[in-house]
Each structure stands twice: as structure tokens, then as C-alpha cells.
Amino acid sequence: MAILGLAIKSFRNRKFTTGLTVLSIALSVILLLGIEKIRQGAEASFTSTISGTDLIVGARSSPVQLLLYSVFHIGNPTNNISRHSYEEINDHPQVEWAIPLSLGDSHKGYRVVGTTAKFYQHYRFARGQQLQLEQGQWFSSGYEAAIGAEVAAALGYNPGDQIIIAHGSGDESFITHKDKPFRIAGILKRTGTPVDRAVYVGLKSIDAIHQDFGGDAHGHDPLMAHHDHVGESGQGSLSAILLGLKSRGAALSMQRSINEDGHEPLTAIMPGVVLLEVWQMMGVVKQILMVVSGFVVVVGLFSMLIILMTSLNERRREMAILRSVGARPVHVFVLIMGESVFLTLLAIGLGFSMVYGLMVLLQPWLESAFGLYVPINWPNTTELILLMIIALCGFVVGLIPSIRIYRYSLADGMTIKV
Amino acid sequence: MPEETSVIEIADLRFAWKKEAQTVLKIASLQVNRGERVFLRGPSGSGKSTLLNLLAGVATPQSGMLKVLGQELNALGSAQRDHFRAHHIGFIFQMFNLIPYLSVVENVILPCQFSSKRKHKALAQVDSLEQEAIRLLDHLDMAHSDVLHKPVNELSVGQQQRIAAARALIGAPELVIADEPTSSLDADRCTAFIDLLFRECDNANATLIFVSHDNSLVAPFERTIEFHELNSAVSDNLPMLHAVS
Ligand SMILES: Nc1ncnc2c1ncn2[C@@H]1O[C@H](COP(=O)(O)OP(=O)(O)O)[C@@H](O)[C@H]1O
Ligand SMILES: [Mg+2]
Numbered sequence: 099m100a101i102l103g104l105a106i107k108s109f110r111n112r113k114f115t116t117g118l119t120v121l122s123i124a125l126s127v128i129l130l131l132g133i134e135k136i137r138q139g140a141e142a143s144f145t146s147t148i149s150g151t152d153l154i155v156g157a158r159s160s161p162v163q164l165l166l167y168s169v170f171h172i173g174n175p176t177n178n179i180s181r182h183s184y185e186e187i188n189d190h191p192q193v194e195w196a197i198p199l200s201l202g203d204s205h206k207g208y209r210v211v212g213t214t215a216k217f218y219q220h221y222r223f224a225r226g227q228q229l230q231l232e233q234g235q236w237f238s239s240g241y242e243a244a245i246g247a248e249v250a251a252a253l254g255y256n257p258g259d260q261i262i263i264a265h266g267s268g269d270e271s272f273i274t275h276k277d278k279p280f281r282i283a284g285i286l287k288r289t290g291t292p293v294d295r296a297v298y299v300g301l302k303s304i305d306a307i308h309q310d311f312g313g314d315a316h317g318h319d320p321l322m323a324h325h326d327h328v329g330e331s332g333q334g335s336l337s338a339i340l341l342g343l344k345s346r347g348a349a350l351s352m353q354r355s356i357n358e359d360g361h362e363p364l365t366a367i368m369p370g371v372v373l374l375e376v377w378q379m380m381g382v383v384k385q386i387l388m389v390v391s392g393f394v395v396v397v398g399l400f401s402m403l404i405i406l407m408t409s410l411n412e413r414r415r416e417m418a419i420l421r422s423v424g425a426r427p428v429h430v431f432v433l434i435m436g437e438s439v440f441l442t443l444l445a446i447g448l449g450f451s452m453v454y455g456l457m458v459l460l461q462p463w464l465e466s467a468f469g470l471y472v473p474i475n476w477p478n479t480t481e482l483i484l485l486m487i488i489a490l491c492g493f494v495v496g497l498i499p500s501i502r503i504y505r506y507s508l509a510d511g512m513t514i515k516v
Numbered sequence: 517m518p519e520e521t522s523v524i525e526i527a528d529l530r531f532a533w534k535k536e537a538q539t540v541l542k543i544a545s546l547q548v549n550r551g552e553r554v555f556l557r558g559p560s561g562s563g564k565s566t567l568l569n570l571l572a573g574v575a576t577p578q579s580g581m582l583k584v585l586g587q588e589l590n591a592l593g594s595a596q597r598d599h600f601r602a603h604h605i606g607f608i609f610q611m612f613n614l615i616p617y618l619s620v621v622e623n624v625i626l627p628c629q630f631s632s633k634r635k636h637k638a639l640a641q642v643d644s645l646e647q648e649a650i651r652l653l654d655h656l657d658m659a660h661s662d663v664l665h666k667p668v669n670e671l672s673v674g675q676q677q678r679i680a681a682a683r684a685l686i687g688a689p690e691l692v693i694a695d696e697p698t699s700s701l702d703a704d705r706c707t708a709f710i711d712l713l714f715r716e717c718d719n720a721n722a723t724l725i726f727v728s729h730d731n732s733l734v735a736p737f738e739r740t741i742e743f744h745e746l747n748s749a750v751s752d753n754l755p756m757l758h759a760v761s
Contacts, residue, residue, distance in 0.1 A: 100629035104615075111617030416615055421574060423683070424602020424630030426595060511574035513565060514609055 101429050104420075105436035112409070116437075119405050120445045123398035123492070127449025128456070129391035130484055131477075135457060137384050139464070139472035144377055147291045148369050150222030151197075152349045153341040155179065155187060155356055158363035162379075165372040168199060168338035170292050171209040175201065178335035183362045187339060192348045195220050197340040200304055203263050203275075208249045210263050210297045212304035218244070220342055223291045233257050234284030237300055243280040244298045247288035257282050261297070263307065275307045290471040305334040341366075395488055399495045402441060406434065406499040410506075417507045418514045431504040438496025442489055450477075450485065522586070523691055523723045524548040524571065529580030530749075531570060540566045541577070542749035546741075550690075553714065553724040555734055558743025564727045567747075568693055571725075572605055573597030585690055602631035606684030606722070608694040613680035614668040620658075623668060624649035624682045627689075634687025645686075652682040655719075656712050674705045681713055688720040695727045703732070710736060 109116055148169050156164040157177030166172040188196040197220060200212035211217075218236040221229055234257035236244045245255060255261070260279040280299055288294055343349055349368055356366035417430045457474050464470045477485070526546040532539045540563040548554055558564050569575040570582060573589050574597075582589050585604055589597055606627065614623045625645040628635035638648040653659040656678040663675060671679070677697055684692050694713065698706040710726075710733060717724045726737065734740055 103629075104618075107622075108617045415612055419609070419613065419615060420626075422572065422601075422607040422609070423627040424598055426598045429630075511569040512572060512607070512609075513569065514612070 101425075101432050102436055105433050105440060108416075108433070109437055109440060115405050116441060119398070119402045120441055120448060122401050123395070123442065123445030123488070124449035124452060126391060126395040126398040127446055127485070127488060128453050129394050130388070130488070131449065131453040131481055132456065133384070133387045133391055134481055134484060135453065135472055136464075136470065138478070139470050140380075141377060142473070143290050143471050145370075145373055146224040147373065148221075148223060148340075149226055150220070150342065151340045151369055152343040152346060153353055153356070153366045154369055155339040155341060155364055155366045156337065158365050161365065161367040161372045162376055164338065164365055164367055165369060165376065167201060168340070169369065171201065171211075171296060175337045178337060179339060179364065180335050180362055183360055183364060184336055184339060186360070187341065187356065190352070192343050192345070192352055194342045194344045196342075197221065198301055198336045199338045199340065200301055200334065201337040202308075203265055203304065205249075205261055205263050205297050206253060208246070208295055208297055210243075210299055210304070212299055212301040214301055217298065217340075221293070221340070223289050223293065227289070229289070229293065230287040232285045232287045234282070237283045237298065239300065239302070241278055241280045241303050242283040242300065244284045244286060245282055246286050246294040246296050246298075248294040249297055250285040255282055255285070257284055263297075263299070263304075265308075278303075278307045290465065301334075301336075308334060395491065398445070399491055402438065402492065403495045403498060406438060406496070407502075410434075410499050410503055413503065414506055414510060415514050417503060418510060418512050421507055421510075422512045427504050427507045430507045431500050434503050435493075435496050435500040438500070439493060442492025442496070445492070446485055446489055521549050522547050523550050523552070523584065524725075525581065525583040525586075527581040529570075529577045529582055531566065531575065531577045533566070533575070535578075539749045541570070541747055543567075543580070543747055546746060548723060548725065550723055551721065552739055553717065553737050554726065555737035555740040556725060556727045556743055556746075557729065557731065557734065557740060558747070559729055562743050563747055563749065564743055565695055568607075568695055568725070568727065571691075571693065572601045572607070574601070599631070602627060603633040604690050606686075606689040606692045608677065608680045608684045608692070608697040610696040611673060611676070611700045613683070614676055616667070616669050618668065620653070620664050620666070620668060620671075620679055621646050621649045623679055624653065624686055626683060628687055631687065634689065636687075638687040648686060649682065652685055652716070653679070655716060656682055658682065673700045674709070677701065677709060678712065681709075681716065685716050685720050685722070688722065690722060691725070692717055692720075692722045693725045693727075696729070697726075698728065698733065699730065706730075706733060 154164060154168050156168060157175055157179055159176055163173060164175075167175050184196065184198055187193060195216055197213060197216045199217075201209060203210035203212075215236060218229055231244070232247060232250075234244075243261060249255065259282045261282060262274055262276055262279050264274045280303070286293060341352070343352060353366040353368065356364050413434075417425075420430060420433070421427075454474065457472055461472055461474065464472055524546060526543050528545075529541060529543040530539055531541040556564055566575070570577055570589075571584055573584075573592065576590060576597075584600070587600065589600070592600060615626070618626070625638075625648070628638055628645050635645065638645055642648045642651065650659050650664070653664070658675060658678050663671065668676065668679070677700075680697070684694070692713075697713075698709055701709060713724065713726075714736065726733075
């Protein structure tokens with residue numbers, strides 16, 4: 099249709115201003131879609147952090163805190179679980195397996211997790227995926243470690259390398275166990291979960307270094323509280339226990355009995371429930387981000403409205419000329435409307451492809467820096483709805499000047515108003 | 517037979533822009549015959565452009581008869597009137613006639629985008645609309661490559677008016693209407709432009725209505741209509757106009 103050709107030519111004629119409008123709408127599309135993509139990636143990797151574990155047990159604390167330190171390695175336990183309680187739970191008839199976890203050390207900022215072969219055997223993530231080794235094998239006895247994929251990638255480790263474990267968490271720890279280096283036995287395949295960012299060592303060896311360390315005359319150790327060194331090696335206290343039950347249905351009663359009956363004040367949580375709780379807490383942040391990017395969309399559309407409205411007066415002349423050669427008022431309407439539709443769609447297309455371009459560019463970084471795996475897949479319904487809402491708003495905004503110029507062209511006829 | 521020869525026929529026409537607004541046009545009768553070149557003269561604000569809007573079917577009279585090329589415009593719907601204008605009438609305005617984002621040639625072939633009739637007529641002797649546009653521009657001495665490829669708003673006013681004339685003439689419309697086309701040209705350019713217009717209207721066998729308030733241009737026209745004699749609403753309104761200015 100001749101009028102659409104005209105709309106495109108007129109658009110080209112005002113490349114710069116219309117280009118800026120397109121850009122501002124495109125940016126808002128990027129924000130909106132980007133936030134949605136990141137939210138999805140975050141939700142996916144978050145809820146797939148741990149699976150197959152029916153209960154997580156720790157010293158009495160808030161469920162969220164327990165989840166954060168036991169699964170995400172964020173923060174520290176305020177208290178430990180005694181060996182005695184562990185044995186009791188492990189021997190419980192409902193318990194299929196119990197994975198002991200001891201968290202008090204680190205290596206170059208990465209958490210060191212003292213555990214047993216049961217971790218490798220029973221830990222599940224995503225939809226029941228098992229841990230796999232990329233190279234080497236899971237630690238056996240002695241001073242051996244299995245490291246997460248990100249640790250290996252970031253620090254350039256290979257099986258056979260020796261690493262030194264520091265007491266306490268964080269990048270710089272003053273107290274290191276230099277005399278007892280650990281040999282890397284294996285590197286785990288990437289999971290996209292905090293497992294990638296941890297170093298796994300045998301519970302016995304970690305107990306051993308602390309015992310040696312405790313015998314050393316190094317002065318006081320502020321973090322010693324995390325390792326209550328009574329008994330023989332492998333008998334130190336624990337930070338958390340992951341439990342698999344014989345029947346899932348028993349989880350609730352088991353949780354209640356751990357919370358209420360033990361000799362020690364303990365907390366048991368169902369990871370799925372608490373994961374959801376934490377996710378919902380973060381949902382507020384997502385909503386705030388959505389509102390902010392919603393405003394950005396509004397600003398983008400406003401700039402389009404302003405550009406269309408300010409050009410309207412000068413375009414009344416153009417409309418009179420078009421009327422004189424036989425254009426109908428409807429044509430004039432379509433010309434302006436076509437332009438706003440074109441601008442909106444162009445902006446959406448641009449924003450859309452830029453989001454995907456950015457995802458391709460930033461995906462590795464997001465994964466390594468935040469453990470956030472943003473899958474590059476086709477837009478889902480939410481995203482399509484968002485895009486359609488933007489498109490619709492663009493069309494509605496376009497209607498304002500279009501209706502106006504339609505009225506003008508009826509009223510003006512061919513009279514050229516200077 | 518008179519249907520054949522009369523291009524414009526008006527009887528007892530009355531028009532106001534809005535229902536309650538004062539009457540701008542009150543014309544008892546007007547007849548313009550095929551091939552005539554009419555000079556329509558009147559002061560500004562007297563309703564000349566308004567009459568052209570009516571002839572073009574952009575506005576419709578409140579009462580009276582208005583026939584263009586034998587067609588009673590009141591009998592047509594607005595879409596049909598728009599088509600009628602596209603098919604049969606070529607327009608030239610006072611200034612800024614051209615669409616700024618179209619090339620010279622695109623501006624000239626614009627009417628053919630809205631009228632298949634004119635498109636067919638334009639293609640009668642040549643293969644493409646571009647060729648026809650260049651043929652007409654050549655007649656108006658405007659087919660130099662430096663003119664053709666310039667953005668239209670970088671051309672002189674005289675050049676723009678000649679391009680507008682080529683646009684009005686493409687596809688040989690029966691009626692060419694020029695609304696003060698020379699008022700932004702200097703004197704010798706004026707006469708040259710009118711000469712060109714006459715020649716091309718002859719070639720296209722078109723009737724020409726030329727509107728102006730400039731008395732010095734009257735000479736070459738075979739018929740002059742004094743607008744204040746034609747439009748009795750003017751004398752009614754004139755005291756008003758004076759009062760305003
Ligand atoms: N599109 C329009 N809408 C409303 N009033 C108009 C319009 N065009 C012209 N008029 C009014 O009609 C009157 C005649 O104007 P016009 O036909 O332009 O005169 P002329 O062309 O002789 O200078 C003026 O009062 C003018 O304000
Ligand atoms: Mg006028």
C-alpha cells in the first residue's frame with residue numbers, strides 16, 4: 099500500500115529523532131525482558147539447588163539461615179551438632195541415609211565442606227541429577243579433596259595439585275593449615291549450584307587437621323567454636339546433616355521429632371519449603387525491578403508520543419498535500435498510526451534481539467560470577483505477554499496523534515495552515 | 517451536450533465551515549467550460565481557497581448545486597469524493613507543495629499512488645511512472661540531474677512550484693487548480709511559470725482555474741472572475757473583515 103511506503107520514507111527522513119525514540123523503547127524492552135530472563139534463570143537454578151534431600155538438620159536456628167549455610171554456603175552456623183545426635187539420627191529406622199557436613203574452613207574464598215562418600219552418592223540437584231566427576235575421582239581417605247567445577251576453572255586446578263586449607267571463611271584467613279596440604283583427587287562436573295563453588299574433603303581429615311592445629315601453640319582461634327574437638331579423628335561436631343528418608347511421607351513427623359524431642363536443640367527443615375520461602379522473599383525485589391522497568395517503558399512510550407505530537411503541526415501541511423492528491427482522512431490516520439506501529443515493532447525487535455545478544459555475551463559471566471545459569475531459549479508466555487503489552491501500549495500511544503491528525507485533516511481539508 | 521462542455525457548474529451554493537459559523541460562500545451561479553483558463557481574483561480571506569476545497573470535494577456545501585465534470589458532488593459519499601478528486605483534479609498550492617521526505621520524482625508521481633485512472637493515463641505513452649515524471653519535468657525544464665537528486669527542500673521556490681505543476685499535470689486530470697501558485701515567485705518567474713502552465717494544460721487538454729489576488733497576472737487569461745462579484749457572502753462579511761483588521 100502506497101501509504102505504508104510513505105510512512106517508512108517519512109520515518110527514514112527523521113532517522114535521528116525517531117532512532118532515539120526507538121532506542122529508548124528498545125532499552126525498556128531490554129530491561130523488562132532482561133529482568134524476566136534473569137528471574138527465570140535465578141528461579142530455575144535456585145529451586146534446583148538441592149533435590150532428593152528430605153530434611154536438612156542443623157543446630158537450632160532459623161530455617162532460612164540453616165538453608166543458606168548448609169546448601170548455599172552463605173553465612174555460618176551459630177552452633178554445631180554433636181556426634182551423638184548425628185549417630186542417633188543416622189540410626190533412626192526412618193532414615194535411609196544421613197550425610198554429615200562440616201563447614202568451617204575455606205580455600206581461597208571457596209568453602210571447604212567436610213563430608214563423606216555418602217555426599218557423592220546421595221546428593222541430588224536439579225531434577226534428581228547425581229553428581230558426576232569431570233576428572234579424577236571423589237576423595238578417598240587421607241588428605242584428598244574433590245573440587246567443584248568453578249573452583250577448578252577459577253583457580254586452574256588439575257587433579258594431583260596440592261591445595262592448602264585455611265581456617266574460617268572468606269578470602270583472607272590468617273590461620274592456614276600449611277603443614278597439611280590436600281591433594282586434589284577429582285573435579286566435579288558443573289552443576290550450576292553452589293556445589294561448583296565448594297571443596298569437598300573427608301570429614302576425618304578435616305577433624306585431623308583441626309586436632310593437630312588445636313595442639314599447636316598458635317594462640318587463640320576465634321573460629322575454634324565450630325569444631326568441638328573432643329574424641330578421636332572423625333568424631334568432631336558437625337554443621338549440618340542432609341537426610342534421605344525411606345518414605346517421603348515420613349518427613350513431617352521426622353521433622354517434628356527432631357525439632358522437639360532431641361537432647362540437643364536442633365532444627366530440621368524441608369529444603370523445598372524453605373527454598374520457596376526464600377525465593378518469595380526475593381520476589382519482592384523482582385517486583386520492584388519490574389515496576390521500575392515498567393516506568394522505563396512508560397518513559398520510552400512518552401518520548402514517542404512527544405515526538406509524534408510535536409511533529410504533528412508541521413505535518414499538517416503534509417496532510418493537506420496528501421489530501422489534495424486524493425488521500426482520504428483514513429490514509430492520513432494510517433500514515434501516522436503506521437509510523438507508531440512501525441516504531442514500536444522496530445523497538446521491540448531491537449530490544450528483543452539485544453536481550454538475546456546480551457545473554458549470549460553475558461551468560462558465561464553470569465554463571466561464573468553469580469552461579470546464575472540463564473538458559474537461552476525461546477521466549478515463554480510471560481515474556482511474550484510482556485512484549486505484547488509493550489506493543490499494545492505503543493499502538494495506544496500511536497492512536498493519540500493519529501486520531502488527532504485524522505480530525506485535523508477533516509477540519510482543514512486542503513487548507514494549508516502555516 | 518452542455519454536460520459535455522461544462523467543467524464546473526454551480527447554482528445557489530451556500531457554504532459555512534461550521535454549521536453555526538457565518539457563511540463564507542454564497543454563489544448564485546458559476547459555469548466554467550472545458551478548456552477554459554479562468555483567472556479567479558479576490559482579496560485574501562474572501563473565500564477563494566474555500567471554494568477550491570468545495571470543488572475538490574474536501575468540503576461539501578450546505579445547500580445548492582455543485583457539479584464538477586458533470587458529476588453532482590453532493591451525491592457522492594466522502595470516499596467517492598476523495599476518489600473523484602484523485603482521478604480528475606490536479607492541485608498546485610501557494611508554496612511548500614512538496615512532501616519533504618520524498619524525492620522529486622516521487623513527489624511528481626504521488627497522485628498516481630491514489631488514482632489508478634491517472635496511473636493508467638500516465639502510462640499510456642511510456643513504460644514507467646518515473647519516465648512520465650521525467651518527461652513532464654523536462655517540459656518544465658526541471659529534468660537536470662542536479663535537480664532530480666536533490667532533497668526537495670533544498671530547491672528554490674520556483675523549482676518547487678514547477679515540480680508541483682508536474683505533479684498536478686501527471687496522468688492528465690481534466691481540471692487543474694492553482695491556488696496562488698505564483699505569490700512566492702518574483703515577477704519574471706511568474707510570467708514564465710504561467711506560460712509553462714498554459715502550455716502544459718493545453719498539452720493535457722485540461723481546464724485551468726488560477727486563483728490569485730495579483731492583478732498584474734490577469735493579461736494572458738481569457739476569462740477573469742472577480743470573486744467579490746461571484747461570492748455575495750463577501751460583501752456581507754467585508755465590514756466584519758475590516759472590523760477585525
Ligand atoms: N479549514 C478551515 N476551517 C475553518 N475555517 C476556514 C478554513 N479554511 C478557511 N477558513 C475560513 O474561511 C474564510 C475564507 O478563507 P479562504 O477561503 O482561505 O480565503 P482566501 O483563500 O480567499 O484567502 C476565512 O475566514 C477563513 O478563516
Ligand atoms: Mg487562499
